Amino acid sequence: MKLKDILCSEDYIKHSLKDHRRNVILIHFEGHNNIFWKDLVLTEKGYNYFKPIMDCECSINKENSCIEVKLNDKLKNTKLVTELSVALSSYFPENEFEKRFSRISRIPKNAGYEILHSINLNGQSSIVMGENKDAIEGYQYVTWVKNDRGYDQGSYFGNKQDAYVSLLERSASSIGISLENHYYKKSAFEDIEAIMNTIPDIPKEEITTLISDEHFKSIAYHEYLEASDAEDLQYRLKEEYDEYTSKMETQEEQETEEQEEIEP
Secondary structure (H helix, E strand, O other): OEOHHHHOOHHHHHHHHHHHOOOOEEEEEOOOOOEEEOOEEEOHHHHHHOHHHHOOEEEEEOOOOEEEEOOOHHHHOOOHHHHHHHHHOOOOOHHHHHHHEEEOOOOOEEOOEEEEEEEEOOOOOEEEEEEOOOOOOOOOEEEEEEEOOEEEEEEEEOOHHHHHHHHHHHHHHHOOOOHHHHHHHHHHHHHHHHHHOOOOOOOHHHHHHHHOOHHHHHHHHHHHHHOOOHHHHHHHHHHHHHHHHHHHHHHHHHHHHHHHHHOO
């Protein structure tokens, strides 16, 4: 096996990193310090420049996951290995580095889109959001359902904000929640509580209790939908409050009488 078989193959590097559970590949050249190769592949220009090294025979030391490279006599007397080591030690000019090396992206991709976010729904599927800055106008962002078929049901957008909204709405919808309805109701109950606080006859502490009561909330929400304006809603809520508290008082009296009849 030659060194180029490892360092010029992105798939091989990913496979090696996974198998060795390391973030780097350790390379040892005879008579030189170890080189740490991380998330890189050689560009065509880089391969041509370092070709004498890439053509060297090598083997993998399974004990320490190190790649042992055997240098020929010609390479032992050149500075090419040192230059490779310097480049990988971040002492190389950035523009020259980019000409000879390409970094491997660990961000998952699909159809040219980098997957920026993923919301797991049930362990079997998820909603994902992707970005492709080179896509045509209106298609730079996408949300997909990711399932056992792969990436499915794409919705495309021209800006990131709309894609975020889609990500959240599709995730909520997948588990039976309408975000539009959820936030509308949330806003409605905030308005109901604010209106009730303007009614003098309703004690503040009772308002907190009533807003937590599912039965009263259902009644109040119905009146909210029926009311023509804030004044009408105030009137409706006052009537419902009086009727609701009257029923509660009657129920408590009945329970007290029943309890008294049971007791000797």
